[in-house]
Amino acid sequence: xxxxxxxxxxxxxxxxxxxxxxxxxxxxxxxxxxxxxxxxxxxxxxxxxxxxxxxxxxxxxxxxxxxxx
Numbered sequence: 044x045x046x047x048x049x050x051x052x053x054x055x056x057x058x059x060x061x062x063x064x065x066x067x068x069x070x071x072x073x074x075x076x077x078x079x080x081x082x083x084x085x086x087x088x089x090x091x092x093x094x095x096x097x098x099x100x101x102x103x104x105x106x107x108x109x110x111x112x
Contacts, residue, residue: 054091061094062086068098073107085111 066086069078078086089097097110104110 058089058091058094061091061098062089065094065098065101068101069107069110072101072104075107079107082107082111 066078066083069075069082086094100110100112
């Protein structure tokens with residue numbers, strides 16, 4: 044239905060927003076001009092739950108790999 048399509052679009056928009064914020068946080072936290080290709084791929088394929096988990100881990104991670112461990 045049309046309403047279901049709208050909700051799916053809103054969810055995709057929220058995930059994209061999460062993804063963009065996390066990309067910025069990773070670059071700032073680890074002082075990177077750009078993210079490694081492998082990280083970009085993981086972010087692109089991530090679910091909302093993945094993105095939330097990684098965003099929480101960024102506070103205690105010593106390396107970028109720790110975020111995704």
